[in-house]
Amino acid sequence: MARFQIFVTYKKGIFDPPGATAERALQSIGYGEVSSVKIGKYIQLEVADGTPESRVREMCDKLLANPVIEDYRIETVEGA
Amino acid sequence: MRFGVVSFPGSNCEQDPIHAARLLGHEADFVWHGDTDLSGFDAIVLPGGFSYGDYIRCGAVARFSPVMAEVVRFAERGGPVIGICNGFQILCEAHMLPGALLRNRGLKFLCRSVALRVEESACQWLELAPGTVVNVPISHNEGNYICDADTLERLNGNGQVVLRYCEADGTSAAEGSAPNGALDDIAGICNERGNVFGLMPHPERVVDPVCGLTDGTAFFTAIARRLAEVG
Numbered sequence: 668m669a670r671f672q673i674f675v676t677y678k679k680g681i682f683d684p685p686g687a688t689a690e691r692a693l694q695s696i697g698y699g700e701v702s703s704v705k706i707g708k709y710i711q712l713e714v715a716d717g718t719p720e721s722r723v724r725e726m727c728d729k730l731l732a733n734p735v736i737e738d739y740r741i742e743t744v745e746g747a
Numbered sequence: 748m749r750f751g752v753v754s755f756p757g758s759n760c761e762q763d764p765i766h767a768a769r770l771l772g773h774e775a776d777f778v779w780h781g782d783t784d785l786s787g788f789d790a791i792v793l794p795g796g797f798s799y800g801d802y803i804r805c806g807a808v809a810r811f812s813p814v815m816a817e818v819v820r821f822a823e824r825g826g827p828v829i830g831i832c833n834g835f836q837i838l839c840e841a842h843m844l845p846g847a848l849l850r851n852r853g854l855k856f857l858c859r860s861v862a863l864r865v866e867e868s869a870c871q872w873l874e875l876a877p878g879t880v881v882n883v884p885i886s887h888n889e890g891n892y893i894c895d896a897d898t899l900e901r902l903n904g905n906g907q908v909v910l911r912y913c914e915a916d917g918t919s920a921a922e923g924s925a926p927n928g929a930l931d932d933i934a935g936i937c938n939e940r941g942n943v944f945g946l947m948p949h950p951e952r953v954v955d956p957v958c959g960l961t962d963g964t965a966f967f968t969a970i971a972r973r974l975a976e977v978g
Contacts, residue, residue, distance in 0.1 A: 681849070681893060682849065682852065682891075682893075682928070684849070684850045684851065684852055684853075684854050684891075684928075685850065685854065688854055730803060730807060730808075730811070731803065733804055733807065733840065733847055735839075735845075735846065735847045735893075735894070735895075736847045736849065736893060
């Protein structure tokens, strides 16, 4: 079994309402040093051994992320 | 004239377009999301709700329902398709319409009547004069329409913006009139051909006079008349 981690975030310039709200909330409870909060998704994926990253990329493009509004980053989990 | 209203797991507004269409003297029946035969239907409605629990993104899973491949073919043949609320989100996820729907700017689920201005567009579903203001309810958490600058230019240039959120008198507020933060106040768009129409507001909820308003009627009568003319 192989493991991948996928991080999905909004593209630059796409407004992230939950992130903006968390940013304001942190500032309002005394964390004035906060200048930006972005909230995205973290996905753990388990696939058959030998599954190439290109397949995972395909899964992201088709379903896990929406290329219109989101970017994603795939990381291989070593020693899985 | 027979409307087909697709039921996805988690749809919850599929009764309303059926009721609206029948009230206006048309036939209307449900289409199961697992069905792959749309023969016998003249127009397809993708209703509102929370298909597949809105998991991953609203409409992201419904797009892969067996029925959707047939809906794509139906639209490619020129068949009229309307996506209301979650149906609009599904049309965007399926790339049948450009752009995407983000979380409402204020993070609140919005459920109230809004004023919409009809724009001059290629939309086959609506024949109201440009500038007409209709009052139709919205009921959504992710109605904040977004697309890139090139797409927006194309939408405006091709007459693909069908409806904009506006003030009660039909004007646009300087800070924007969209309660959800939608780009350029966009409430509904169509494809270039005008047969595929997606909108966040719910016209099917304001057809029966018992609901108080009947501004939604025009959204069903125009397409019926057009289809009757084509034969």
